[in-house]
Amino acid sequence: MSMQHLLAVQSSGGSMGLLGFAPLIFIFAIFYFLLILPQQRRQKKWQQMLGQLKTGDRVVTTGGLRGTIIAIKDDALHLRVPPDNLRLEVSRGSIASVTTAEEETKAGKS
Numbered sequence: 001m002s003m004q005h006l007l008a009v010q011s012s013g014g015s016m017g018l019l020g021f022a023p024l025i026f027i028f029a030i031f032y033f034l035l036i037l038p039q040q041r042r043q044k045k046w047q048q049m050l051g052q053l054k055t056g057d058r059v060v061t062t063g064g065l066r067g068t069i070i071a072i073k074d075d076a077l078h079l080r081v082p083p084d085n086l087r088l089e090v091s092r093g094s095i096a097s098v099t100t101a102e103e104e105t106k107a108g109k110s
Contacts, residue, residue, distance in 0.1 A: 049095075049097070049098060050092055050093070050095060053069060053072065053077065053092070053095065053098070054069070054072070055069050055070060055071065055072060056068065056069060057069045057098050058098065058099045058100075059077075059079070059095050059096075059097065059098050059099065060095075060096050060097050060098075060099060061079075061090055061094045061095060061096060062094050062095075062096045063094065065079070065081055065088070065090070066081070066082075066099070067079030067080055067081040067082070067088065068080045070087070075091060075092050075093075076089050076090065076091055076092065077089070077090055077091075077092055077095070
């Protein structure tokens, strides 16, 4: 094999290498827009909700407990849980959502 032939084969492979990365870049873009970006938005919204918690809010924990916030510490909340007005201390990170009066009446009707 001559040196010119080897150089011709090697140089043609270089342009294919760039085309070989195009599908990987395309797949990464799809993953970013369909998985990563929505998760970041959800996380930001959850962090904002945790920052706005106040005494008297009705919340649902990740374990499914529903209660009313009666005290707030640094990283913990005290909840009053019906029907026996049981007082529980839960971490702030275990709050899944804050329920509003509209959601409570809607849940009560169904």
